[in-house]
Amino acid sequence: MAEPAPGPRVLLVDDHPMFREGVRFTLTRAGVPVVGEAEDGEAAVELARRLDPDVVVMDLAMPGAGGLAATRALVAEGTRARILVLTMSGEDTAVLAAVRAGAHGYLVKGVGPDEVVAAVRAVAAGHAVFGPELAGRVLELIAAPGSSSPPAPWPPELSEREREVLELVAQGLSNQRIAERLFISPITVRNHVSHILTKLQLSDRREVMLRYAARRDP
Known part of the structure; x- marks a missing residue:
């Protein structure tokens, strides 16, 4: 029997070592390798350049350069890594700022281990992932008057x-x-x-x- 395909390679970014240890254990137990860890945004950008991960699991609130700045920097560099925010704040401003910066998913700390693993795999597969308490709000925030430029018209080239x-x-x-x-x-x-x-x-x-x-x- 063929062995299952390895999970996406993850760079874990959080300033709390115990939290990183817990997430690392959760991911590796599920067959998702953690290839590197960083405790601030600057280190995250440097490691992402070196390690070329598939997914960066990113905290937002960290000393020095936080996760939002790191996300912007990685996106500006054209990284192929997809960014999943895993942080304490579920406030609208934080969620919308992360999405605008280029995050592909957003989870609030406290979600179950299975949800974290599923989100990492989904983000790696090209999906936009938000916790169940966030999904509807994200769409409302994006569509809210004044939150962005006018919506694009439906493209005529599509069937x-x-x-x-x-x-x-x-x-x-x-x-x-x-x-x-x-x-x-x-x-x-x-x-x-x-x-x-x-x-x-x-x-x-x-x-x-x-x-x-x-x-x-x-």
Whole structure:
């Protein structure tokens, strides 16, 4: 029997050693290797350059350069690593700032170990992930008047089905949920999402949410 594929390589960033130890144990036990650890934003950026992780699990509140500055720096450098925020604050301003900075997911500390593992895997697979208490609020914040530029118009180059999928991706639904809503297979949804990202020259679902979340109907 073939061995299961290794999990995404993770860089863990948090200024509390005991917390890092707990997250590291949770991830490695689930087959997700932690390839490096940092206790501040500057070290995180340097290690990400060196280690080329798949996912950076990032705290926001740290001494010196915090996680928000580190996220901006990594995104500005064009890192391929996807950034999952795992922090204490669930306040709207912190969540929206992280999303605007380039985070692909946001969890509040205290979530269960299984949720952390699932979020890391989902973010690595290209999904935008937010804790259940945050998902609806994130969309509301992105779509709120004055929170961003006017929503982009629905792109005419997409097929009718692709526009349906785009609308549901913009609402934060997973491929499975979209498949159930549209009565198609998850594989078909995945193919539609791939075509949408290519046609719109967007890199991931987070960018779809930022650009189209304010739209609710074609």
